[in-house]
Amino acid sequence: MDNVCKQRLAIEAVKIRQGIIESTYHAKSGHPGGSLSIAELLSYLYFQEMNVDPADPKKTDRDRFVLSKGHAAPALYAALANRGFFPVEDLKTLRKTDSYLQGHPNMNYVPGVDMSTGSLGQGVSAAVGFALASKRQNDLFRVYTVLGDGELEEGEVWEAAMFAAAKKLDTLTVFVDNNNLQIDGTVEEVNSPYPIPEKFAAFGFRVIVIDGHDFDQLEVAIEQAKQTKGCPTAVIMETIKGKGISYMENQVNWHGAAPKEEQYRIAMDELDAQLKALQA
Amino acid sequence: MAEIIRTATRDAYGKALVELGGLDPNLLVLDADLAAATKTGMFKKAYPERFIDCGIAEGNMIGVAAGLAASGFTVFCSSFAMFAAGRAFEQIRNSLGYTHLNVKIGATHAGVSVGEDGASHQCCEDIGLMRTIPGMTILNPADDVEARLAVLAAAKHDGPVYLRFGRLAVPRVFDETYCFEIGKGVYLNEGTDVTIIASGLLVERAIAAVELLKAEGISAALINMATIKPLDREIVLDAARKTGCIVTAEEHNVIGGLGSAVAEAVAEALPVPVLRVGVQDTFGRSGPALELLELYGLTASNIAENAKRAIALKKSLI
Numbered sequence: 001m002d003n004v005c006k007q008r009l010a011i012e013a014v015k016i017r018q019g020i021i022e023s024t025y026h027a028k029s030g031h032p033g034g035s036l037s038i039a040e041l042l043s044y045l046y047f048q049e050m051n052v053d054p055a056d057p058k059k060t061d062r063d064r065f066v067l068s069k070g071h072a073a074p075a076l077y078a079a080l081a082n083r084g085f086f087p088v089e090d091l092k093t094l095r096k097t098d099s100y101l102q103g104h105p106n107m108n109y110v111p112g113v114d115m116s117t118g119s120l121g122q123g124v125s126a127a128v129g130f131a132l133a134s135k136r137q138n139d140l141f142r143v144y145t146v147l148g149d150g151e152l153e154e155g156e157v158w159e160a161a162m163f164a165a166a167k168k169l170d171t172l173t174v175f176v177d178n179n180n181l182q183i184d185g186t187v188e189e190v191n192s193p194y195p196i197p198e199k200f201a202a203f204g205f206r207v208i209v210i211d212g213h214d215f216d217q218l219e220v221a222i223e224q225a226k227q228t229k230g231c232p233t234a235v236i237m238e239t240i241k242g243k244g245i246s247y248m249e250n251q252v253n254w255h256g257a258a259p260k261e262e263q264y265r266i267a268m269d270e271l272d273a274q275l276k277a278l279q280a
Numbered sequence: 281m282a283e284i285i286r287t288a289t290r291d292a293y294g295k296a297l298v299e300l301g302g303l304d305p306n307l308l309v310l311d312a313d314l315a316a317a318t319k320t321g322m323f324k325k326a327y328p329e330r331f332i333d334c335g336i337a338e339g340n341m342i343g344v345a346a347g348l349a350a351s352g353f354t355v356f357c358s359s360f361a362m363f364a365a366g367r368a369f370e371q372i373r374n375s376l377g378y379t380h381l382n383v384k385i386g387a388t389h390a391g392v393s394v395g396e397d398g399a400s401h402q403c404c405e406d407i408g409l410m411r412t413i414p415g416m417t418i419l420n421p422a423d424d425v426e427a428r429l430a431v432l433a434a435a436k437h438d439g440p441v442y443l444r445f446g447r448l449a450v451p452r453v454f455d456e457t458y459c460f461e462i463g464k465g466v467y468l469n470e471g472t473d474v475t476i477i478a479s480g481l482l483v484e485r486a487i488a489a490v491e492l493l494k495a496e497g498i499s500a501a502l503i504n505m506a507t508i509k510p511l512d513r514e515i516v517l518d519a520a521r522k523t524g525c526i527v528t529a530e531e532h533n534v535i536g537g538l539g540s541a542v543a544e545a546v547a548e549a550l551p552v553p554v555l556r557v558g559v560q561d562t563f564g565r566s567g568p569a570l571e572l573l574e575l576y577g578l579t580a581s582n583i584a585e586n587a588k589r590a591i592a593l594k595k596s597l598i
Binding site: 123 | 332342346348
């Protein structure tokens with residue numbers, strides 16, 4: 001990937017992070033930690049990879065994205081808003097009673113959201129359904145879904161994985177946001193899903209392990225997934241929960257807590273500095 | 281006298297799917313390793329390329345159905361009522377109900393008439409579970425004629441539908457002139473003393489109950505309520521107004537099913553006695569289906585007894 005492209009995607013990732021902080025601050029609740037850890041992925045998918053059109057969000061050949069870890073809605077909303085699906089200003093209405101931006105994504109309310117999610121394990125099954133639909137239409141579109149590492153504790157994930165491999169759904173790419181933290185602690189402490197790559201390999205996936213904050217590695221992984229025939233691909237992304245905000249990084253308490261005013265200012269200042277550095 | 285035709289509603293379901301498959305090239309049928317029993321196997325045989333076996337993973341099957349429906353396919357998916365409504369409840373609630381996607385759940389082997397497999401497989405809670413999901417339509421046909429019409433209507437209906445079918449062969453109640461409409465109850469008999477509101481397998485038994493009551497000089501109206509949700513409140517209130525008491529009859533726990541739905545409608549608008557014939561908040565057991573229906577009081581005589589009790593209760597309240 002050339003530097004111009006990388007810089008552009010890095011800027012979009014910072015803007016997604018700004019949206020995450022802005023929306024959760026105004027909502028006074030939400031899940032910033034696991035939203036911040038997928039900013040690079042969403043930047044790459046929505047600003048580089050996916051065939052989507054904000055002017056025609058339901059077009060039948062669009063690539064599908066399912067946020068199986070639905071609590072990372074602030075990241076998805078920020079990506080969609082910045083991509084032009086709805087006004088960025090609306091991010092401030094997140095979780096408010098009169099807003100269409102629900103705490104977890106609703107496909108019937110939000111342009112660009114392909115599937116309602118929030119109950120862990122269910123999004124990946126729907127993504128598998130999309131991939132099956134694509135297969136039945138001569139691989140009309142590609143399907144991307146992102147799961148949390150804690151989400152791998154849900155049995156439905158493995159039902160879906162078994163099915164996807166059995167049906168040879170090679171238009172499907174499953175990303176795992178392996179930030180190592182879930183609500184009750186580290187994933188090892190709670191109910192270890194490790195080793196993750198071996199599990200997906202055993203279920204019949206092509207497995208690629210990358211640094212989920214590195215655009216070059218994201219590009220290579222997604223290109224390899226697109227070349228893969230006969231089986232789905234799992235991209236295990238090693239990430240940092242809370243990435244980009246100094247005091248949130250690797251802190252489990254930022255899984256489901258919103259920044260207060262002073263914290264909001266610090267976070268926005270940090271992101272502003274990151275943006276300025278990139279634009280310099 | 282013409283010979284009585286006996287068919288399980290699940291058989292009619294399988295046949296109707298084959299019929300639909302010829303009409304709608306966008307129709308896909310999913311099952312969870314029970315195609316032979318749910319009768320989706322008939323569709324599999326006719327249209328193998330449009331049949332998808334999801335294996336023994338009902339939750340995932342519902343999610344896959346959601347993804348297919350969101351891509352424009354009409355999807356029927358099947359398992360036993362226990363594993364569809366029960367095991368996959370939350371997937372149905374969140375991935376089909378909340379999304380209001382066009383997926384039809386063909387749930388077979390509902391109720392105690394599953395028979396020898398016993399309580400683990402005899403789902404008497406499914407209607408209660410499905411009723412609590414906003415926007416869900418619930419159809420519980422009484423015989424093969426109505427089952428076919430319910431499947432065809434469900435396919436045309438926008439949004440999720442839960443269709444409840446039985447394992448046991450039941451006598452045909454309706455002839456080819458019968459008209460089925462989602463959301464409409466149908467009077468099968470007019471009467472003045474009491475109204476019996478029945479659904480599914482209990483309709484045939486309610487017809488027999490009407491005859492038993494008639495022999496005792498009691499005039500019982502009978503309504504077939506194939507749509508449990510949305511409930512036909514108009515016909516329920518009409519019955520309450522005309523006869524002043526109601527007996528419901530269903531092969532389901534009396535908590536949460538047709539009886540509950542009717543009692544709620546009546547209590548809120550025109551309070552009259554409502555007695556509920558059904559499984560009395562208990563689990564089933566193994567045994568031949570017909571013996572179990574007797575054991576749990578799902579009989580014409582018990583419906584008739586409850587009708588007399590309802591009439592007595594009505595008179596005591598005047």
